Amino acid sequence: MNDVHNEKGTNKSLSLFFKSSFIVSVVIILISSILLYFTFTFDIVPPILNRGIQPATFPKALLILIIALTLLIYFISLKNPWKNEKKLPNSFYITLLSFVVFITVSKFLDFFLGIALLSIIVSYFWGERRVAYLIMVSIIFPLIVFVFFETILGLRFPPGIITNLYYG
Amino acid sequence: MENLGLIFAPLFSYKLLIVLFFGTIFGLILGVLPGLGPTTGGALILPFTMTLDPLSAIILLTAIYCAGTYGGAITAILINTPGTPAAAATCLDGYPLAQKGEAGRALGMATVSSVIGGIASVVVLIFFAPLLANLAYEFGQPEYFALAIFGLTMLASIGEGSPIKNLIAGAFGILISTVGKDFMTSIDRFTFGINELTEGIGFIPVVVGLFAISEMLTQSTLINQIFNRVALKAVKLPSIDDYKKTWKTIIRSSGIGSFIGVLPAEGGTVASLIGYAEAKRWSKKPEDFGKGSIEGIAGAEAANNAATGGAMVPTLALGIPGSATTAVILTGLIIHGVRPGPDLFREQPEFLYGIFGSMLIANILFFVLGFFGAKIFARITLVPNKLLWPMIFAVSVCGTYSLNQSIIDVWLMLLFGVIGFFMRRYGFSVVPVIIGLILGELVEGTLRQSLVIFDGNWLMFLQRPIALTFFVLSLIALTFPLIKRKKKNDKV
Numbered sequence: 082m083n084d085v086h087n088e089k090g091t092n093k094s095l096s097l098f099f100k101s102s103f104i105v106s107v108v109i110i111l112i113s114s115i116l117l118y119f120t121f122t123f124d125i126v127p128p129i130l131n132r133g134i135q136p137a138t139f140p141k142a143l144l145i146l147i148i149a150l151t152l153l154i155y156f157i158s159l160k161n162p163w164k165n166e167k168k169l170p171n172s173f174y175i176t177l178l179s180f181v182v183f184i185t186v187s188k189f190l191d192f193f194l195g196i197a198l199l200s201i202i203v204s205y206f207w208g209e210r211r212v213a214y215l216i217m218v219s220i221i222f223p224l225i226v227f228v229f230f231e232t233i234l235g236l237r238f239p240p241g242i243i244t245n246l247y248y249g
Numbered sequence: 250m251e252n253l254g255l256i257f258a259p260l261f262s263y264k265l266l267i268v269l270f271f272g273t274i275f276g277l278i279l280g281v282l283p284g285l286g287p288t289t290g291g292a293l294i295l296p297f298t299m300t301l302d303p304l305s306a307i308i309l310l311t312a313i314y315c316a317g318t319y320g321g322a323i324t325a326i327l328i329n330t331p332g333t334p335a336a337a338a339t340c341l342d343g344y345p346l347a348q349k350g351e352a353g354r355a356l357g358m359a360t361v362s363s364v365i366g367g368i369a370s371v372v373v374l375i376f377f378a379p380l381l382a383n384l385a386y387e388f389g390q391p392e393y394f395a396l397a398i399f400g401l402t403m404l405a406s407i408g409e410g411s412p413i414k415n416l417i418a419g420a421f422g423i424l425i426s427t428v429g430k431d432f433m434t435s436i437d438r439f440t441f442g443i444n445e446l447t448e449g450i451g452f453i454p455v456v457v458g459l460f461a462i463s464e465m466l467t468q469s470t471l472i473n474q475i476f477n478r479v480a481l482k483a484v485k486l487p488s489i490d491d492y493k494k495t496w497k498t499i500i501r502s503s504g505i506g507s508f509i510g511v512l513p514a515e516g517g518t519v520a521s522l523i524g525y526a527e528a529k530r531w532s533k534k535p536e537d538f539g540k541g542s543i544e545g546i547a548g549a550e551a552a553n554n555a556a557t558g559g560a561m562v563p564t565l566a567l568g569i570p571g572s573a574t575t576a577v578i579l580t581g582l583i584i585h586g587v588r589p590g591p592d593l594f595r596e597q598p599e600f601l602y603g604i605f606g607s608m609l610i611a612n613i614l615f616f617v618l619g620f621f622g623a624k625i626f627a628r629i630t631l632v633p634n635k636l637l638w639p640m641i642f643a644v645s646v647c648g649t650y651s652l653n654q655s656i657i658d659v660w661l662m663l664l665f666g667v668i669g670f671f672m673r674r675y676g677f678s679v680v681p682v683i684i685g686l687i688l689g690e691l692v693e694g695t696l697r698q699s700l701v702i703f704d705g706n707w708l709m710f711l712q713r714p715i716a717l718t719f720f721v722l723s724l725i726a727l728t729f730p731l732i733k734r735k736k737k738n739d740k741v
Contacts, residue, residue, distance in 0.1 A: 105594055105675045109417070116424075116439065124436045133700035136431040136438060139693050143424045150417045156415070169470060176469035180663050187656070196646055200639035203465075207472045207635035214400075218636050223643045230647045233300060239656055 101166060102158035109151045117144040175206045191241025195225045255602030256375070257284045259273035259308065259610060268305045269607055272312025273614040279313065280320015281626045282637070284468055286333040287317030288683075289460040291577035292453055293644055293692045295433050296651040300660070303585035304600055310578045315367055315557050315611040317574075318517050319619060320626065322359040322550055326352060327627050333630040335517030335553040338525040342538060342545030349541055353485040358543050359550045360619045361487055361500050365613035366551035369503035370510060370558025374565075374607050377511070381566035382591040390702060391710055392694035395719035399686045401567050402726040404681050412730040422685020425450050432690070433697060445657040452580045454649050454662040455686055459679040460573075461645045462666025465638045467673065472634065484623045487543070495547040498528045502551035509552070510559020517560075518573035523551025558608060564590050565601060569688065573680045584652075638726055 123137040179202040187195030201219035209215055230236040231247075238244050259265040279290035291310050298306035321336030326343035339359060347357040360641070401423075405415040428439045429449030440446040487495070502524035509520040528548025529538045538545050560571030562580075568589040570576035582589055587600070594601060619626075649662045669679045703709035710716050 091424065097510070101675060105671075119439060119441075123438055126434050126436065133433070133697040133705070136434050136436045139467065139696070140427045140438060143420050143427070147417055147420050147424070150413050150420070154413050154417070167470075170472075172472050173466060173469045176466060177667070180667075184660060184663065187659075192650075192656075194690065196643050199642060203469075204635050207469065207638075209633070209635040214636060218639045222640050225351060226643045226647050227372045230296075230651055234296060234651055236647070236651045238650070 100158070102155055102163045106155040107157075110148050111197050113144045113151070116138075117141060117148075120144065135200045169224065172206055176203055179203050179206075187241070191243045192239050193223060193227055193243045194241065255599050255663050256606035256609065258319045258603050259607045260354075265305060265308055265607065266610075267604070268301070268309050269312050269610055269614060272309040273316040273536065273618060275319075275550060276313035276316025276611075277320040277323075277615060277618060277622075277626050278629055280317040280332045280336075281323050281629050282545070282632075283324055283330045283332050283630070284464040285461075286321065287314045287576075288456070288573045288577055289464070290317060291574055291581070292456040292460065293641075293648050295386060295453060295577065295581055296648045298581055299584070303582075303587050304587055304603050306581055307537070307578065307604055310581050311561070311604055311608050312611040312614075314574045314578065315554070315608055316615040316618075318557055319360070319363040319367070319550075319615050320552050321553075322363065322546075323356065323623050323627055324630055325361060326355045326546075327631060328641045335521050335556070336549075337518065338521040338549035338553075339546060341549075342527065342540070345539065346541035346543070346546070354487070354543070355546055356623050357485040358487050358491060358495065358546045359486070360484060360616055360623070362495065362502070362547040362551040362611050363554040363574060364616040364620075365499050366503045366553070366555035367399035367557060367615075368508055368609060369500075369551075370507045371597070371605060371608045371612065372553040372558075373507040373511075373555075374561050375602075375606070376557040377567045378601075379594050381562060382594040385567055385591045387715060389699075389713075390695045391699040391713050391716045392719070393691060394699055395713075395723075396567065396569065397695065399719040399723045399726065400563075400688060400694075401681075401685065402723040404684055405727065405730075411676060412727075415681045418672065418677050418679065418681035419685040420663075421686075422682035423689040425682070425686050426689025429692065432694065443657065445655055448653075450661060450686075451653060451658055452576075452686060453652050454658045455665050456573075456577060456683060457649050458662040458665025459647050459669035459672075461641060461675060462662060463669030463679065465642060466666060466670040468638055480591065484620050486620075490588050491543050492656070496542050497531070498544045498547045499551045501531065502548045503555045505557040506552035506555025510556030510571055511562045512571065516556035517576075520556040520559075521549040521553035523548040524555075531571045536681070554612075561604075561608070565593065565604070566591070568691070570684060573683045576683045579687060654664070 120137045120141045123135075125137075126135060179199045182202065183195040183199040185195075186198055197219045199225060201215055204215055204218045209218070227238065231238065237248075240248075259269065275290065275294070276287060279285045279287055288699055291313050294309065298309060301688070318333060318335055321331050321333030322339045322343065324332035325336040325339040326347050329340050329344040331337040331340055343355045343359065346352070363667055401416075401419045404419055405412040410734050426449070428446055430447050431438055437447060446554065483587065502520075504518040505524050505527060506517075509523060510516040525545055525548045528544050529535050532542070532544050534539065534542070534544075556572065560575045563571045564575040564579050566589070568579065570579050575614045579589065586595065587597070645662065646659055650656065652658070672682075699710065700707070710720070
């Protein structure tokens with residue numbers, strides 16, 4: 082319950098904007114509002130074909146409910162502040178970045194290569210330095226998974242520079 | 250009741266026994282590994298079940314569910330980290346007892362109470378699921394709508410964390426279910442011109458993302474964490490004195506777990522916390538709790554395993570999941586063409602009783618495997634996260650891709666992984682999202698069809714006694730946390 086923003090010397094009105102409850106509420110309300118805007122672009126069913134409610138009505142109601150409940154948790158948080166979360170370490174951002182690498186590589190180069198690259202990045206930056214283990218985790222294991230899915234489930238992976246070699 | 254003999258059918262099929270055996274081992278491994286668990290494991294294994302017949306597939310998933318729930322206790326007792334959220338209460342006394350050099354006794358009690366709780370809940374399942382299914386014959390669209398709303402409000406009310414946050418998460422889950430072509434009018438909703446989204450967002454990318462990928466991100470913040478492992482010589486069966494101390498607790502917790510399990514919520518987690526609290530309240534030595542009380546372990550473990558059978562009751566009888574893992578099992582039923590509900594009880598009793606029987610056998614199997622193999626399973630926790638999670642990522646990606654062979658599913662899985670991470674970081678449980686997603690189509694479908702039946706008159710809902718009962722119960726469920734909080738404040 083200790084809130085660093087309430088520490089002596091901080092501007093209280095300014096610190097309000099840095100509280101996690103404020104940031105989370107703003108993000109939820111912002112995304113919900115954007116989605117709510119999109120619901121107004123949904124096609125409308127002519128009254129003669131309309132059975133019950135319009136297709137946009139239900140999502141609209143849900144989004145309004147989410148916005149209302151978010152406002153409620155924000156106002157409650159003014160009385161009972163959320164606990165302050167620790168700053169995220171670099172390893173988190175690297176892992177997140179490895180997702181971006183995976184998406185980029187698997188889209189433009191190869192799905193399997195994407196998995197291998199992500200595995201080696203995550204394993205290395207989480208502290209693994211032994212080459213044999215890095216090879217195992219980034220090449221051997223994904224290869225086993227790949228072959229398993231391909232043979233047992235008859236799965237066809239998306240084309241790419243390595244996958245094409247496998248499929249000939 | 251004439252179908253009771255079918256319970257033993259899995260015993261006479263070597264194929265089902267093999268599936269049960271592997272499901273139990275896999276469940277134990279998943280339960281032991283912190284951050285995984287039966288929900289994530291079940292979701293990951295779902296694509297593989299496509300190679301099996303429906304009964305074998307569901308038996309595999311239920312064995313994972315039963316054994317995974319117990320497996321969490323091994324890590325809770327030996328390294329003070331619950332393998333599954335349902336084992337969190339087991340840490341409170343399991344680890345202190347292990348530190349006193351009695352890890353074997355703690356694990357023995359956890360194993361025995363888990364098995365008793367698990368078997369008791371299967372008995373509840375066998376007797377109550379058909380009764381509930383019979384009742385469901387009276388249900389029309391308005392009743393199902395009211396029931397789904399009741400399920401969601403219960404989730405908010407007795408789930409972990411803030412009820413309002415749970416409601417937001419549940420509404421978010423329902424919102425996800427609205428993506429794609431509207432089932433009544435075929436009008437696109439939230440597709441943003443992406444063709445793959447017209448079919449809607451699949452269950453697997455959301456579950457794997459919210460559980461496995463978000464956990465991977467959580468583990469990335471804990472890479473410097475050091476576990477203090479307690480050595481285990483062998484699992485010991487509880488002594489006569491231990492049984493004398495705990496038998497009432499085990500029976501009470503089995504009842505609590507079975508009841509909580511039936512309600513749609515985070516079954517095992519909530520059940521174990523209540524089971525533990527009640528064990529302490531009724532104990533002759535409440536001061537021992539938190540310091541290695543054998544009753545504390547029994548109370549938590551009997552309750553969380555009892556929730557497994559309880560959670561299967563609404564899943565099979567009504568098609569409404571009682572927990573996140575039963576949501577995965579429900580998906581397994583649906584993708585294998587099995588529609589849960591009253592008709593299933595009438596038309597496929599051998600299928601249902603096969604599931605009941607397999608849950609009983611799974612409980613006995615994990616007792617044997619847990620008793621003789623806990624030491625080996627405990628060694629799995631030695632696999633470092635820096636190797637384990639990249640491997641889980643590879644399986645998650647391939648598993649998610651495999652169901653629809655869609656790369657969009659993989660992107661969605663990663664997106665939900667990031668969303669899940671931030672949800673958990675800021676105190677939002679991800680379980681309501683899963684339940685909301687599963688119930689979403691039912692909620693919207695039954696609402697709209699009811700309005701067609703009622704010619705748009707909303708007040709007609711209140712003229713249906715069963716629907717009205719569920720709405721009143723929903724209202725009670727919503728106001729219950731407020732009353733509880735007020736009482737607590739008044740006490741302070």
